[in-house]
Amino acid sequence: MRFGAKILFEEVTTAFQPGRRFGLTGPNGAGKSTFMKLLSGESEPQKGNVFKPGKLGVISQNQFAYDEFRVIDTVIMGNKRLWAALQEREILYDKADMTDEDGIRLGELEGVVGEEDGYSADSDAAILLQGLGIPDEVSERKMSELQGGQKVRVLLAQALFGNPEALLLDEPTNHLDLDSVHWLETFLNSYKGTLIVISHDRHFLNSVCTHIADIDYETIITYPGGYDDMVLAKTQVRARIEADNLQRQKKIAQLQDFVQKFSAGTRASQVQSRKKEMERLQTSDLSRSNIARPFIKFHMKRPSGRVPLEVKDFSRAYDTNKIFSNFTGMFERGEKIAVLGRNGAGKTTLIKALMANGPGPFDKEPDLASGGGEVTWGHEVQIGYFAQDHRETITPGMIAHEWLHQFDPQASREEIRGVLGQMLFAGEEGMKPTEALSGGEAARLIFCRLMLEKPNFLIMDEPTNHLDLEAINALNFAIQKYEGTVILVTHDEDLVADTATRIWHLDKGVFTNFKGSYEEFQATMAANAK
Numbered sequence: 001m002r003f004g005a006k007i008l009f010e011e012v013t014t015a016f017q018p019g020r021r022f023g024l025t026g027p028n029g030a031g032k033s034t035f036m037k038l039l040s041g042e043s044e045p046q047k048g049n050v051f052k053p054g055k056l057g058v059i060s061q062n063q064f065a066y067d068e069f070r071v072i073d074t075v076i077m078g079n080k081r082l083w084a085a086l087q088e089r090e091i092l093y094d095k096a097d098m099t100d101e102d103g104i105r106l107g108e109l110e111g112v113v114g115e116e117d118g119y120s121a122d123s124d125a126a127i128l129l130q131g132l133g134i135p136d137e138v139s140e141r142k143m144s145e146l147q148g149g150q151k152v153r154v155l156l157a158q159a160l161f162g163n164p165e166a167l168l169l170d171e172p173t174n175h176l177d178l179d180s181v182h183w184l185e186t187f188l189n190s191y192k193g194t195l196i197v198i199s200h201d202r203h204f205l206n207s208v209c210t211h212i213a214d215i216d217y218e219t220i221i222t223y224p225g226g227y228d229d230m231v232l233a234k235t236q237v238r239a240r241i242e243a244d245n246l247q248r249q250k251k252i253a254q255l256q257d258f259v260q261k262f263s264a265g266t267r268a269s270q271v272q273s274r275k276k277e278m279e280r281l282q283t284s285d286l287s288r289s290n291i292a293r294p295f296i297k298f299h300m301k302r303p304s305g306r307v308p309l310e311v312k313d314f315s316r317a318y319d320t321n322k323i324f325s326n327f328t329g330m331f332e333r334g335e336k337i338a339v340l341g342r343n344g345a346g347k348t349t350l351i352k353a354l355m356a357n358g359p360g361p362f363d364k365e366p367d368l369a370s371g372g373g374e375v376t377w378g379h380e381v382q383i384g385y386f387a388q389d390h391r392e393t394i395t396p397g398m399i400a401h402e403w404l405h406q407f408d409p410q411a412s413r414e415e416i417r418g419v420l421g422q423m424l425f426a427g428e429e430g431m432k433p434t435e436a437l438s439g440g441e442a443a444r445l446i447f448c449r450l451m452l453e454k455p456n457f458l459i460m461d462e463p464t465n466h467l468d469l470e471a472i473n474a475l476n477f478a479i480q481k482y483e484g485t486v487i488l489v490t491h492d493e494d495l496v497a498d499t500a501t502r503i504w505h506l507d508k509g510v511f512t513n514f515k516g517s518y519e520e521f522q523a524t525m526a527a528n529a530k
Contacts, residue, residue, distance in 0.1 A: 079162030156213030314373035384455030
């Protein structure tokens with residue numbers, strides 16, 4: 001498959017065997033989603049063939065396609081044969097006068113319903129929805145009534161419904177909280193068919209995948225093991241080929257020397273043998289890797305005071321729905337705080353409520369109904385904010401370069417271009433209109449802003465959405481090395497495990513303020529649950 005002069009992959013022959021779970025990796029733009037469309041039959045290859053099983057589970061990318069249907073029905077639609085039989089059966093039963101032919105057809109349809117486990121379809125669908133954090137009462141609602149994150153989980157349940165022979169999942173962990181991700185990992189690890197999944201969550205890939213199919217060098221190479229195993233093997237293979245090529249080049253240079261010296265002399269037979277040896281030693285052709293690694297480094301203009309944030313008896317609620325209450329704590333400069341909890345627990349509400357009382361032009365809690373307590377921001381605190389809906393913070397109708405320059409008017413054109421280059425805006429890409437930026441480009445532009453502003457307190461709400469694995473790894477290292485204070489809302493388990501020194505956990509109005517690593521927090525929670 002190619003687009004114009006850009007080759008995504010060519011002459012690829014590969015097989016995805018039953019019982020194996022494949023992670024499909026490669027940087028943004030490598031062709032992962034395109035390859036998934038080829039496998040599902042949504043697109044046709046420009047050359048070659050794709051052979052697939054009869055039952056294929058595919059997560060729908062259109063969140064609005066099922067808005068007129070009940071949640072439970074949307075899930076059952078994942079088994080197309082069963083759903084068609086159920087719909088036709090209902091039409092026949094609604095007939096006032098049923099013919100003999102209708103009776104025969106009903107018998108055939110009942111056979112299909114039985115073969116497809118249709119008599120337990122509602123309960124099977126409900127179990128899937130419960131596992132993904134969708135309460136029973138929601139299953140009777142229409143899809144149009146659900147929030148975006150809930151819709152994604154219902155569509156995931158649709159793909160999983162009916163025990164398909166192969167599952168194609170494109171970014172299934174997007175919008176899922178950690179509890180739902182853990183459930184999905186357990187579910188997929190017990191899945192007996194073929195799984196092919198695109199994900200930018202390294203921990204998820206390492207937990208689920210038995211193999212990695214990596215799109216790079218204009219081809220697809222399959223490696224055994226998880227993501228980390230693939231990176232190691234890929235690096236070793238590349239290094240081995242490069243070292244082998246270096247040795248060959250040295251040998252070829254020596255042979256060329258001999259040929260040039262004696263080609264006109266009496267040693268013609270030796271010259272010919274040297275030429276043949278040179279042909280045999282031709283170096284292996286190494287296609288250029290399409291992996292691009294951004295460079296993120298957060299500096300501070302000046303440090304904050306020793307205690308940048310203090311909270312006392314802090315509470316918030318919507319009507320009678322308690323989000324958190326009596327939150328008290330004093331936090332020191334340099335702490336890395338991960339905010340965890342299920343979707344809808346109030347993580348974004350918490351950080352917005354904190355910022356509303358802090359320095360900077362942030363919203364003053366227009367949507368929060370009630371609450372009390374004290375929030376005290378420390379001396380010289382400067383907040384750098386990465387919003388969950390970060391597109392709202394980027395002004396439309398501007399050029400990316402000019403939008404960025406307003407945050408450091410003293411910066412030269414070269415400095416701005418340098419920061420953009422660090423975040424992979426090459427050449428004229430920094431001149432893109434802000435409204436034309438993709439999700440990944442918009443996220444990278446926000447990081448450019450934070451690097452220019454040099455705040456001493458970073459608040460990031462789901463910063464890894466739309467980032468590829470290389471960018472997530474770069475963010476991970478940047479947060480670890482940052483000397484300021486961080487509040488981080490994320491469902492990326494590796495990011496939490498590698499960076500957090502404190503955990504804030506929200507669960508049904510109960511707020512846990514735990515000082516320690518994510519590993520220590522998990523151990524404490526497990527011990528308390530016994």
